[in-house]
Amino acid sequence: xxxxxxxxxxxxxxxxxxxxxxxxxxxxxxxxxxxxxxxxxxxxxxxxxxxxxxxxxxxxxxxxxxxxxxxxxxxxxxxxxxxxxxxxxxxxxxxxxxxxxxxxxxxxxxxxxxxxxxxxxxxxxxxxxxxxxxxxxxxxxxxxxxxxxxxxxxxxxxxxxxxxxxxxxxxxxxxxxxxxxxxxxxxxxxxxxxxxxxxxxxxxxxxxxxxxxxxxxxxxxxxxxxxxxxxxxxxxxxxxxxxxxxxxxxxxxxxxxxxxxxxxxxxxxxxxxxxxxxxxxxxxxxxxxxxxxxxxxxxxxxxxxxxxxxxxxxxxxxxxxxxxxxxxxxxxxxxxxxxxxxxxxxxxxxxxxxx
Amino acid sequence: xxxxxxxxxxxxxxxxxxxxxxxxxxxxxxxxxxxxxxxxxxxxxxxxxxxxxxxxxxxxxxxxxxxxxxxxxxxxxxxxxxxxxxxxxxxxxxxxxxxxxxxxxxxxxxxxxxxxxxxxxxxxxxxxxxxxxxxxxxxxxxxxxxxxxxxxxxxxxxxxxxxxxxxxxxxxxxxxxxxxxxxxxxxxxxxxxxxxxxxxxxxxxxxxxxxxxxxxxxxxxxxxxxxxxxxxxxxxxxxxxxxxxxxxxxxxxxxxxxxxxxxxxxxxxxxxxxxxxx
Numbered sequence: 001x002x003x004x005x006x007x008x009x010x011x012x013x014x015x016x017x018x019x020x021x022x023x024x025x026x027x028x029x030x031x032x033x034x035x036x037x038x039x040x041x042x043x044x045x046x047x048x049x050x051x052x053x054x055x056x057x058x059x060x061x062x063x064x065x066x067x068x069x070x071x072x073x074x075x076x077x078x079x080x081x082x083x084x085x086x087x088x089x090x091x092x093x094x095x096x097x098x099x100x101x102x103x104x105x106x107x108x109x110x111x112x113x114x115x116x117x118x119x120x121x122x123x124x125x126x127x128x129x130x131x132x133x134x135x136x137x138x139x140x141x142x143x144x145x146x147x148x149x150x151x152x153x154x155x156x157x158x159x160x161x162x163x164x165x166x167x168x169x170x171x172x173x174x175x176x177x178x179x180x181x182x183x184x185x186x187x188x189x190x191x192x193x194x195x196x197x198x199x200x201x202x203x204x205x206x207x208x209x210x211x212x213x214x215x216x217x218x219x220x221x222x223x224x225x226x227x228x229x230x231x232x233x234x235x236x237x238x239x240x241x242x243x244x245x246x247x248x249x250x251x252x253x254x255x256x257x258x259x260x261x262x263x264x265x266x267x268x269x270x271x272x273x274x275x276x277x278x279x280x281x282x283x284x285x286x287x288x289x290x291x292x293x294x295x296x297x298x299x300x301x302x303x304x305x306x307x308x309x310x311x312x313x314x315x316x317x318x319x320x321x322x323x324x325x326x327x328x329x330x331x332x333x334x335x336x337x338x339x340x341x342x343x344x345x346x347x348x349x350x351x352x353x354x355x
Numbered sequence: 356x357x358x359x360x361x362x363x364x365x366x367x368x369x370x371x372x373x374x375x376x377x378x379x380x381x382x383x384x385x386x387x388x389x390x391x392x393x394x395x396x397x398x399x400x401x402x403x404x405x406x407x408x409x410x411x412x413x414x415x416x417x418x419x420x421x422x423x424x425x426x427x428x429x430x431x432x433x434x435x436x437x438x439x440x441x442x443x444x445x446x447x448x449x450x451x452x453x454x455x456x457x458x459x460x461x462x463x464x465x466x467x468x469x470x471x472x473x474x475x476x477x478x479x480x481x482x483x484x485x486x487x488x489x490x491x492x493x494x495x496x497x498x499x500x501x502x503x504x505x506x507x508x509x510x511x512x513x514x515x516x517x518x519x520x521x522x523x524x525x526x527x528x529x530x531x532x533x534x535x536x537x538x539x540x541x542x543x544x545x546x547x548x549x550x551x552x553x554x555x556x557x558x559x560x561x562x563x564x565x566x567x568x569x570x571x572x573x574x575x576x577x578x579x580x581x582x583x584x585x586x587x588x589x590x591x592x593x594x595x596x597x598x599x600x601x602x603x604x605x606x607x608x609x610x611x612x613x614x615x616x617x618x619x620x621x622x623x624x625x626x627x628x629x630x631x632x633x
Contacts (some may be wrong), residue, residue, distance in 0.1 A: 021469050028473070032481040165367075168621065172613035174563050174571055177585065177606040184594055184603070188508060195595065240624075289476030293570055298587065311484055311572055319484055323477040334472050 108321035129304035141230035149238025167232035175290035281337035371618030414591035437561030440500025445507025453515025
């Protein structure tokens with residue numbers, strides 16, 4: 001039936017595929033931290049247990065065990081005990097089911113570090129910052145990088161001799177190292193921009209002009225540090241794609257025909273663009289990862305900062321919540337790009353249908 | 356040999372090799388002339404460079420140049436080991452999938468596609484944070500290697516699949532050569548230059564991954580690496596104190612080694628792929 005609708009077929013197969021990846025990501029996200037880590041309750045008890053007498057400590061521990069779903073609970077919410085009165089530990093499979101159902105409801109559990117604050121609360125506060133920083137930066141870097149890469153391939157000359165090695169050097173530098181350089185140069189040495197934070201420390205987030213201008217002021221350095229490097233990285237890929245396109249017959253033929261230069265550039269650009277679109281999808285994960293560390297350098301109040309504090313404080317629920325969310329975002333972005341490619345490139349759909 | 360000649364004629368390649376040799380001698384030749392000691396505090400915290408301590412001291416008063424030398428050695432070790440693991444795993448899986456086809460190909464493809472979209476940093480964070488104790492340099496290299504093989508697999512698979520239908524492979528099959536023989540003798544040989552370039556890139560990305568994972572505080576506990584130096588500098592406010600010697604040299608070293616490898620890779624690509632030549 002679907003044979004007659006190649007586009008729909010393409011979208012459905014992609015959707016199914018990404019769903020499978022999503023399941024795998026959830027499984028990895030749940031089981032990896034539990035491979036070596038000790039019982040999270042031990043960690044939290046070390047924090048709160050001091051100063052409690054044993055009976056109170058035990059009660060406290062059991063209430064935590066219950067809250068983190070580590071013990072078997074009967075219908076009334078009482079902890080099931082074995083003969084010696086010890087709580088029965090829940091199997092990892094049961095814990096996993098519980099984790100999945102809770103995550104589906106948007107509940108990522110309770111943070112250890114900021115107990116009793118919910119992980120989803122912390123993430124909700126952080127995510128607008130991350131999106132505001134990374135979405136425009138990565139998209140803009142991608143566009144500018146591609147234009148520069150095409151120019152380098154077509155014009156050669158200064159673009160190739162100067163910008164290309166520069167882009168390669170940028171590519172060799174981690175996002176955060178470049179961020180550190182910028183902070184040191186422009187914030188510490190020259191006092192041009194603020195070194196850390198997403199807005200001035202004495203302000204409270206609001207929709208007032210003072211706050212927004214302060215946020216923009218704080219935005220510039222982290223923006224530059226991600227933008228310049230990702231533009232460079234994309235330019236390198238686009239350059240070699242365009243050089244490849246320039247060697248093909250249709251370009252040579254167009255040149256012989258005397259087609260106008262900007263038209264040839266347009267043809268070349270359009271054809272070299274498709275693989276770059278796939279490239280954007282595939283490198284999103286890397287870019288998001290790199291940009292997360294940039295947030296740490298700038299103490300930008302986004303997800304990267306949450307991950308950092310979570311890692312430093314062994315806050316497993318927060319780590320897991322953040323990593324799961326980042327994975328989901330990257331998967332969604334990849335999926336959208338894949339669908340866009342399906343619409344832009346008829347060959348992709350045809351290839352799917354012919355199989 | 357002709358390839359080597361062509362390479363030596365490329366100034367870009369020479370530049371990359373010189374830079375690489377320079378960084379390597381920083382790690383392995385400089386210690387012959389400079390007393391490396393990363394254990395004892397020899398001065399006050401964040402002492403600026405002096406004749407005695409060429410790059411000053413870190414936040415504990417440990418000699419910075421010693422830390423850098425030993426950190427570069429660790430980073431090179433991690434990069435190399437991660438590069439070897441990723442290249443071998445990726446090449447082997449890619450060769451097998453491309454040559455075999457059928458369900459083996461589909462399965463390997465599925466796993467590859469799966470791990471290619473899950474952000475590598477997420478995997479690194481999850482694995483490293485679960486291994487709280489005994490996170491050695493080798494373990495980190497293994498983790499990085501096992502999370503970056505996917506690109507290699509995908510690329511090698513495509514190459515192997517295109518070589519598969521060539522005449523000499525059919526001839527080898529008719530002669531009764533085993534799968535292993537065909538894979539290594541008749542396909543891998545054709546891809547050797549490609550695999551070598553992949554290895555260079557994997558090593559560079561291994562060094563960068565190590566610095567990233569150490570930067571967020573999930574680095575090795577037992578040794579110094581360029582990433583842990585940066586992490587310490589960031590944590591102990593080297594930036595705001597203006598102690599540039601605590602992070603700038605480390606940044607330069609990371610960039611230099613990765614840049615050298617990228618340049619070498621890029622110029623090799625130019626020689627192996629004539630289309631890229633002007």
